[in-house]
Structure formats: structure tokens, C-alpha cells
Amino acid sequence: MASCAYCNTRILFGGKRDGERRYCNEKCQHQGRLSEAASQLSPADVKAYIFRVHKGNCPRCDGPGPVDVHTSYRVYSVVMMTSWSSRPLVACARCGTKQKLGDTVFSLFLGWWGLPWGILMTPVQLTRNLIAFGKTPDPETPSPALEQVLRSHLAAQLIANQQQAALSQSAQPGSR
Template identity: 45%
Template sequence: MATCACCGTTVFFGKRAGPDQYCNDNCLGRGPILSVGKTVPDYLVQAEAEKIFKAPCPVCRGAGPTDVHTSHTIWSAVLVTSWNSKSQFSCKPCGVKRQLLATLQSGLLGWWGFPWGILGTPVTIMRNLFGMGTKIGAARPSSDLLSQTRSLIAMQSIEQSRRTPAA
């Protein structure tokens, strides 16, 4: 079985682009960003991540550090269940606030499907609680911030190459 070149999940059907296989259109669209991202030097990623880390929180405008915080939600109804994870650049209090809201939403809306709602809701709630309790290093950017920064630099590079006319 193949694995997605973007997210690493197992691909049963998926999409193919050259030698790479992707699980869906979303990952297929992110494939070029990951390819370009692999060519970005580590020192450049580290320097840009440090700028983001030391910047004020883009959500509340308070003092940083700014890092990547992920909240997870689940909702379900009878036989339909939907999971979602959203990442945001923010300070720890803003990240915890969003994770708390996602936990409350999941606690109210997650249980109503069988079997995945009943099984997935406790897992989703635990992921949020773990995220709220995890102390992101106040001294340096997290690995998630470095990864997101690499993708941002890659997207900027792709966008710049599209705007620059071929000679």
C-alpha cells in the first residue's frame, strides 16, 4: 500500500502526480509546496521562524511568544462523523482558548454517531487537553512552527516565480 507524499496516511485510491501518490485533492495541491520546501535551507527557516516566534500574537496583539497551536473538533449524527484539526499562529493563551472552545464543541456534538462518534470524541477531547497542557518551549520555536515556516517560505517562492515573467 502506498502512503501519501504529503501527509503520510495510507492511500487506497488517491491521486497521482509523477512518482508521488496523494490521498486527496488537498494533499495533491500541497505537493508542490512540500517539494519546494525541501530545497529551502534550514538556516533560512530557522531565522524566519524566530521572527514569527518573537512577534506579537496575531490574534490578540499581546506579547508572544507566537507559535503554532492546533485545536481538534469532532461532530457526528447517527452514521456520519466528521473530524477536523485547525492550526493557528498565536500566543499560548489564545491557543488554549481555541482548544477549550473546540473541546466544548466536541463534548456537545461529538457523541451522537455510531461507532466513530462514541469512539472518537474521547480521543479528540484528550488531544485538546494534551495540547492545552503541553508547554511549548518559551525559549525557541516548536517543530510545528518550523514546519509551517518552511511551507510559508515555499509558498512565497512559488508565488514569486509565477509573478516573474520567463526570460
């Protein structure tokens, strides 16, 4: 079975195709492109950044870390349309559990009301959350998922800086 080239979630139905790679959705596809840009980053910088975030305070509640990726799953249906997503959160374990709990309740109430996807995907997303509750990342070492997310943060900054530099260059008087 195909799995997402970015978040590694198994793709049961649909997904986005990008050449050879497959992604859950546009968001994962975007992140996947970022991680390609990330290959230009210096490994030492990336490592230092990962270490800082992992040992730092939670970006969501500002409480003590360790900070890692906690993925929760949700689904909702409106009339006949059903939408589901994997939601990786960079936060402390308490915030991660909170989001999984929130998405479980959310899906339990709002998931079912579409045919056929609501009926099919709601148990899938609920089960994924159940599994996710039992899976806490090792507090001692940053997970590969955290590494990947932070790498793409840096890549996004890199791309933004490059765009900014290109913009300010073209905006300079006398440059044309």
C-alpha cells in the first residue's frame, strides 16, 4: 500500500500525486517540496536547531519540553462531503494528547455524516488516534518526524529569504 512521502501515513483512498511520490493531501505535498529545498541546508545548523527546539519550551503552551511531533487525526462530513486529515503538531506531550483528544471528540461527532467516506473514514481516523495515544515519542531523542518538520521550517525560512533577496534586488532603483 502506498504511504505518504512526507508524513508516512498510509494512503487508503485518494491522495496527491507528485511524479513518483504520493502525499495525503496538498499540505503534505507542500511540506514534501520544502524538505527537498532542505537538502541545501548545512547539517550542523539543522542539528543545532533540532536540539534547541527539542530541549526548549513548548511552542504552544510555553511549558517545559521535551518538544516533539504529536500527530492527531480528524475527519468531518458536511452534507455529503467528507474531509480527513493528519495533523502533526510540534509541542510537548501534554499539548499533543490534548489535540488527539480534541480531534477524537471532533471526529466522533462530525465524521459520520457523509456517504460513503464519512462511514468509512471515521473508524479509521478514530483508530489512528487510539494508536497515537499509545505512541509517545522518546523524551531523550528527537524523533525522525521532528527532524523532518524542523528541517522544513528552516527550508521555508531559506526560501522566504531567497525570495526576499530577489525582491529587494529587483526593487532597487537603477538596477534595471
